[in-house]
Amino acid sequence: MQGKIPAVNEVRSLSSTKARLHTLAGQLSPGRAQAFLVALLNHRIGNVAAARLFIRRFPEFCPEGGFPLAVREDIENAWRQPTAFDRDAALLEPIASALHFYGIAVDRQEAGAEAWAYLAAVIWYATKISDRMRVCANPDCRARYFVASKRIQKYCSKACAAPAQRALKRTWWKEHGPKWRAKWRAEHKPKPKVKRTARKGQRKRKEGK
């Protein structure tokens, strides 16, 4: 991935920081942006081995090869806001911060400058999916942050939805079970005469065999 990214000294050959930003943002695919956001938020802080793997998987988003911890906190805070508007509003600050650090890094000709541009681009991308940012409603979920494919979606997967569905069924049966069973029995009451004759007939056929 890093091979694709132009070297920092090429920044000087572009007319402005803005043009450079545009080029970098254009290289970021929605799939990669989403994968990064979800992996970043579901990363367990303190797990050094996982952090190393993360950096290897997403090197273009890691300024100076470090885990983007501060950015994670900002995005997590935004993701947990109650409405899409609140989430967008909360994302504006980290976008501005990433752009600010990008500007400084470019001025200092730091090697990790472009990572800040990628971070700004990926947080800007997050505003495009802010209406579908979810935290899985299953408290036992190991990767709770996800992007819903439908707006009503509450769980990240069928596996996470299953316990709640089972509990819902149990509650329903407790409340409505007896009534439902009585109704079912009434509707399925056997027609005694017809059944008895049929049974007799069957018995006769069996005896005849």
Ligand SMILES: [Zn+2]
């Ligand atoms: Zn889940």
